[in-house]
Every structure is written in structure tokens, then in C-alpha cells.
Amino acid sequence: MKKIIFTVMAFTAVTFSFAQTVSDGLRYSTDNTNGTARFQAMSGAFGALGGDLSSVGINPAGSAIFIQNSATISFAVNDSENDATYFNNTTTGVDTDFSLNQAGGVFVFTNPNEESRWKKFTLSINYDNTNNYDDEIFVRGTGNTSIAQFFLAQAQGIPLDLLQLQAGETIDDLYAFLGQTEGVSAQNAFLGFQGFIFDPVTNDPNNTEYISNIANGSFNQEFSVNTEGYNGKFTFNAAAQYGNDFYFGINLNSHTIDYNRSNFLFETNSNSGSTTNQVAFQNNLSVLGAGFSAQVGAIAKLGDSFRLGITYDTPTWYTISEETTQFLETRRTENDQTFIATVDPQVINVFQEYDLQTPGKIAASAAYIFGKKGLISFDYSYKDYSAIEFGPTNDPFFSTQNSLIETTLKGASTYRLGGEYRINNLSLRGGYHYEESPYQNELTVGDINGFSLGFGYNFGNYTFDLAYSRSEQDRNRQLYQVGLTDSAAVNAVYSNLVFTLAFSL
Numbered sequence: 001m002k003k004i005i006f007t008v009m010a011f012t013a014v015t016f017s018f019a020q021t022v023s024d025g026l027r028y029s030t031d032n033t034n035g036t037a038r039f040q041a042m043s044g045a046f047g048a049l050g051g052d053l054s055s056v057g058i059n060p061a062g063s064a065i066f067i068q069n070s071a072t073i074s075f076a077v078n079d080s081e082n083d084a085t086y087f088n089n090t091t092t093g094v095d096t097d098f099s100l101n102q103a104g105g106v107f108v109f110t111n112p113n114e115e116s117r118w119k120k121f122t123l124s125i126n127y128d129n130t131n132n133y134d135d136e137i138f139v140r141g142t143g144n145t146s147i148a149q150f151f152l153a154q155a156q157g158i159p160l161d162l163l164q165l166q167a168g169e170t171i172d173d174l175y176a177f178l179g180q181t182e183g184v185s186a187q188n189a190f191l192g193f194q195g196f197i198f199d200p201v202t203n204d205p206n207n208t209e210y211i212s213n214i215a216n217g218s219f220n221q222e223f224s225v226n227t228e229g230y231n232g233k234f235t236f237n238a239a240a241q242y243g244n245d246f247y248f249g250i251n252l253n254s255h256t257i258d259y260n261r262s263n264f265l266f267e268t269n270s271n272s273g274s275t276t277n278q279v280a281f282q283n284n285l286s287v288l289g290a291g292f293s294a295q296v297g298a299i300a301k302l303g304d305s306f307r308l309g310i311t312y313d314t315p316t317w318y319t320i321s322e323e324t325t326q327f328l329e330t331r332r333t334e335n336d337q338t339f340i341a342t343v344d345p346q347v348i349n350v351f352q353e354y355d356l357q358t359p360g361k362i363a364a365s366a367a368y369i370f371g372k373k374g375l376i377s378f379d380y381s382y383k384d385y386s387a388i389e390f391g392p393t394n395d396p397f398f399s400t401q402n403s404l405i406e407t408t409l410k411g412a413s414t415y416r417l418g419g420e421y422r423i424n425n426l427s428l429r430g431g432y433h434y435e436e437s438p439y440q441n442e443l444t445v446g447d448i449n450g451f452s453l454g455f456g457y458n459f460g461n462y463t464f465d466l467a468y469s470r471s472e473q474d475r476n477r478q479l480y481q482v483g484l485t486d487s488a489a490v491n492a493v494y495s496n497l498v499f500t501l502a503f504s505l
Contacts, residue, residue, distance in 0.1 A: 020354065020401060021481065022408050025388040026438060028231065028257060028289065028318060029358035031130045033416070033433060033452075035102050036074050037465035037500035041454025042418025043431025045377040047365025048309035050247065050299055053104040053126045056237050058363065058379070059297035059311045060249030063106050063122040064239035069505035071105035078132050078496040084477065086141035086221075086488040093136035099230070101498055103127050105505070106237075117243050124237040131231035132496075133259050137477060139223040139488045147221075147267050147279050148214040150483030151192030154185045161205035162186060163193040175345035187326070187349075194343045195330040196276050213332070214279075217271030223479055223488075229259040229287075245301040250294065255316055257289030265479070278331035284324060289356075291318035309365040315387070318356040324349045354398070355391035359384050374421040384411040385438035412436040418452075425458040429467070446474040454498075465500040 033044040035054025046055035050062030053072050075098065082093045104126030111118055155163070162182065165174055171194065178186040192198055193210075201209040232255070239249030267279045297311035328343040363381035370376075386409045390398040418431035435448040454467030471494045476487040 020390055020398070022401070022405055025356060025358075025390060025401075025405060026385060026409065027131075027133075027259075028320075028356060029316075029383075029385060029388055030438075031231075032132070032494075033450075033469065033471075034076070034129050034132070034496075036072055036502070037454055037467035037498040038420075038427075038429065038456055040101075040469050040496075040498050041429035041431060041452050041456075041465070041467035042377065042420060043416045043433040043450070043452045043469070045365070045367075045379045045416040045418035045431060045433075047297075047311060047363055047377075047379045048299055048307040048367040049365075049375070049377050050309075053106060053124065054102055054128055056104075056106070056124055056126055056239075056249070056251070057128050057130075057233065057235055057253075059299065059309050059365070060237055060251040060295050061239055061247040061297045061299040061309065063124045063237050063249060064120065064241045064247040065299070066106050066108050066122060069105070069107050070502060071505060072102065072500055072502040073100075074102035074498055074500040075099070076101040076129075076132075076496045076498045078134060079494070080135045081493045082135070082137045083491045084137055084139045084488040085490075086139045086223075086486070087143050089141040091138045091140045093138035093224070095134050095136040095226075097132070097134045097228075099129055099132060099134075100127075101129050101496075102500070104235075119241040119243070121241075122237070122239045122249075124235075124239075126235045126237070128233050128235070129230050130233045130255075133227045133229040133231070135225075135227045137225040137488075137490060139221070139477070139479070141221060141488075143219050143221050143484075143486050144217075145484050145486055146212070146214045146219050146269065147265055147281060147480075147484050148192075148197050148212040148276075150480045151188060151197045152210055152212055153483040155189035155192060155198060155210045157208050158182070158186055158189050159205065160200045160203070160207040163190050164205075171343060172345050172347055176347050179347070179349050184324075184349075191281075191326060191328045191343050191345075195279070195328045195341050196332050196339075197279065197330060213274065213276045214269060215271040215273035217269060217274075219271075220268045222266045224264050225261065225477070226264075227259070227261045229257070231259075232256045247299040248297075250296050253293045253295065253316075255289075255291035255293065255318065257287060257291070257318065257320065259285075259287040259289075261285045265484075275334060276330050276332040280327075280329045282327040284326070286323045287320060289318045289320035291316045291356075291358075293317070305369045305371075307367045307369070309363075309367075311361075311363045311365075313361040313363075315360045316358045318358070319353055320356055321353045322351045324351075357387075357389045357391065359387040372422060374419065376419045377417070379414075379416040381414045382411060383414075383438075385409040386411065408440060409438050410440050412438045427456040427458075429454045429456070431469075433471070444476055448473045450494075456500075461504050463500075463502045465498075465502070467498045467500075468495070469498075470495040 050065030450471030
């Protein structure tokens with residue numbers, strides 16, 4: 001039976017040197033246009049419209065637009081395609097999955113006092129899958145930097161005595177000890193030393209300098225990143241209609257994170273002077289998180305046709321826990337003999353929980369209703385991603401990361417445009433969305449451009465809706481934070497097909 005050792009990592013900067021990064025904070029701060037098929041077909045431009053359960057998630061006043069109790073459930077087929085170019089070689093990674101996109105209901109309470117200005121009250125509960133993390137990136141090419149540089153960068157400065165097994169000590173024992181006392185960098189150095197990727201300059205136990213067993217030259221590399229999971233939002237909503245023209249609402253949101261990532265690098269070389277000529281290195285990350293946020297919003301009718309909406313989203317406050325595992329296997333040749341070294345610590349590194357505050361958001365929207373024939377709607381929102389903050393803020397590592405976030409990220413605007421045209425019981429829909437890059441250097445992650453379309457049919461007591469959406473973004477994917485820092489240029493295309501069934505209760 002596989003032996004599992006749980007290691008609680010010390011809460012120090014060295015411990016988290018490869019745990020939380022700018023991209024990690026950004027991942028949990030970004031929302032996608034997911035929801036009901038009607039919402040998605042119009043690219044989420046629903047801030048001034050309401051009357052849709054997913055619209056409640058962007059403007060809490062939207063539930064007060066409902067005139068009767070309703071419930072909806074939505075499912076999605078999600079597809080991601082990543083074309084990655086690495087040293088002039090292009091490969092494609094594809095992932096397709098099926099998910100619950102949305103589910104919820106709204107209850108409408110009409111005020112029996114006809115003289116009151118408060119016409120009705122609504123209560124609703126809704127779940128939206130705000131981020132689907134199922135994705136695959138595959139990179140292949142011939143580079144000029146070896147993974148050995150990653151392990152060397154981790155090892156320099158660490159005493160040789162910490163990397164050598166003592167009498168009666170196992171790989172698991174020392175790997176766990178290093179995690180508890182020295183942190184992730186020492187664990188990486190231990191893997192590299194035990195895998196014969198580098199040797200000490202001297203055999204003195206106090207030696208802190210190392211040289212690579214992989215000579216300079218060219219390196220055939222394959223690198224894959226497989227992710228899965230989701231970010232879900234449970235919304236508890238209350239709203240009211242005041243007079244005939246004003247709607248107000250508030251949301252209390254509970255957020256969940258379930259994210260898993262596996263990185264695998266395979267490298268070979270035939271360089272003169274290399275004793276180690278093959279490396280397989282895997283890192284696995286598992287993340288669970290829970291958070292809270294609130295929203296307040298309003299919608300105003302200006303005449304029979306024109307509506308305006310405004311919403312404020314508070315920051316989301318998360319508590320996050322992480323676990324990691326690692327594996328290394330190398331092949332080396334000495335005296336015309338080939339040896340395989342497998343370093344597989346049966347250890348799960350369990351990190352202490354940390355805090356993450358994602359930025360708040362302000363949104364404004366407008367819509368024009370063409371009687372019963374159709375509508376057009378526009379939403380604008382702004383979020384300052386430089387306000388992402390890891391905590392505790394007095395921790396030296398988190399303080400450094402927060403400073404890096406402030407200088408790396410910026411505020412970004414999102415624009416959404418949607419329309420609907422009705423032909424008796426049939427509704428035809430379309431939309432466009434554009435989201436600015438949150439990075440100061442937009443070569444790191446580019447803007448998002450996308451479109452959507454769909455239709456719906458009203459059968460009386462229930463409706464069926466279908467939507468297709470597509471988004472595209474360019475970004476650079478760096479293989480590792482240190483050592484092997486070469487990047488692949490990735491063109492990412494995300495698309496999904498959403499089915500919704502809505503009932504009047």
C-alpha cells in the first residue's frame with residue numbers, strides 16, 4: 001500500500017516561494033460570462049434588464065423585474081483549445097467537459113396594500129459556475145535552457161548535508177523534514193540531487209555550491225499543464241420594486257474554489273559532456289477555498305423603453321488551502337551503463353491556510369426595449385486587479401507578492417453588448433464582449449474578444465433556451481518561475497454550448 005505522509009509546511013517566505021504568484025491571485029479574481037443560455041447568448045449584458053436568474057448575479061435589483069415565481073437549470077458543454085508555439089514548434093491542447101452551469105429559483109411576493117409605493121418583494125437563490133478551470137496546454141520544442149537550471153537555482157546556498165540521506169533515513173523522511181524546516185526550494189534541491197541532475201563542487205557537508213550534470217546545448221522538451229475544477233458562486237438575493245420605475249436589490253454571495261493542476265516536463269539531450277540525458281518532472285497542486293462577497297444594485301426605468309442600472313460588488317474575501325506532491329525520474333549514463341533514478345516521495349505537502357482578497361467592481365448598464373419586439377443592452381464594468389492582496393499582509397513573502405501585484409497588474413474595463421429579437425414565441429439573440437488585459441505588459445496576457453448567439457422558445461409554462469459563445473485570448477506561458485524561464489506563446493480559444501430549461505411556478 002502506498003505510504004502517505006502529511007507535512008504541515010512552516011509559514012515562512014521560503015515555504016511559499018513556489019506556491020502563490022501573481023497569476024494565482026488573478027485566477028481567483030476573474031469571472032467568466034457563465035450562466036443561463038439567455039444570459040450567455042447576449043454576452044451577459046443584463047445589468048439594466050433583470051428578469052433572468054443569472055442577471056441577478058451582476059445586478060441584485062434584477063430579481064425584482066420578475067412578475068411570477070420561476071426556476072431555471074442550465075447545463076454546458078465546455079471546450080478549450082490552446083495552440084502553443086515554443087521555439088517555432090506549434091502544438092495543440094484540447095479539453096472538453098460537461099458541467100452544471102447554473103441552477104436557481106426566484107419567489108415573488110406582491111404587496112397586497114395597493115396604496116403602498118413598495119409594489120413587490122422578491123427572494124431568490126442561485127448558483128452560477130463563474131469559472132471553469134478544465135483546460136490543457138501542451139508544449140513541445142527544442143530549447144537551449146535545461147530543467148537543470150531550475151534545480152540548480154533552488155540548490156545554490158543549501159548545505160550538502162541537508163540533501164544527503166543519513167543512516168536509516170528514507171527519501172520520504174528527508175523530503176518531509178525539508179518541507180517542515182526549510183521549505184519548497186530545499187525539497188526541489190533534494191529531488192535534483194537525488195536524481196543526479198547536479199553534483200556538489202566539493203564533498204564537504206557544508207558545501208553550498210553545485211554544478212550541473214547536464215551540459216550546455218540543445219534540449220528536446222515536452223511540457224504539459226492539465227487543470228480541472230471550478231469557481232462557484234451561491235447567491236442569496238433580496239430585492240424590491242418601488243413605484244413603477246425603481247428596483248433595488250442586495251446579494252450575499254458564498255464562493256467556492258476547487259482547483260487541481262498537474263505540470264509535467266519531459267526533457268532529453270545528447271549533448272557532449274552530459275551524464276544525465278533524460279528528465280521527467282511532475283508537480284501536482286490541489287486547491288480548496290471558500291469566500292464571501294456582497295453586491296448592491298439598482299435599476300431605473302426612464303419611460304416605457306429606456307432602463308439604467310448600476311451595481312457595486314465588494315471585494316471577495318477567501319480562505320484558501322493548498323496541497324502539493326512531486327515526482328522525478330532521470331536517466332544517466334556512466335561507464336557505458338545506463339541507470340534510472342526514481343525519486344518519488346510518498347508525501348503530501350499540506351500548507352497552512354492563507355487569505356486572498358480579490359478586487360471589488362463597479363458596473364453601469366443601459367438597455368432599450370422595443371416594445372414586445374426585442375431589446376438592445378450594454379454593460380460596462382471596471383475592476384482594479386492591482387488591488388489583489390494575499391494575507392496575512394505582515395508575512396514577508398506575501399508583502400513582496402502584494403508589491404509585485406501592484407506593479408504588474410492594473411485596472412481593466414469590460415464591455416458587453418447584447419440584443420434580442422422576438423418572433424411570436426421564438427427569441428433570437430446575439431452578443432459581443434471585450435475585456436481588457438489586467439497586466440501592465442499586455443504581452444503576458446492579452447485582451448479577451450468574444451461573441452455569442454442563441455435562441456429560445458416559450459412554450460407557456462416553460463421555456464427552452466440554447467446559446468453558443470466563443471472567446472479568444474493570447475498569452476505567454478512561462479514554464480517555470482526560475483531557471484527554465486522560457487515561454488510558449490499560447491493562443492487560447494474557449495467556447496461552450498449552454499442549454500437552459502426555465503419553469504414558471
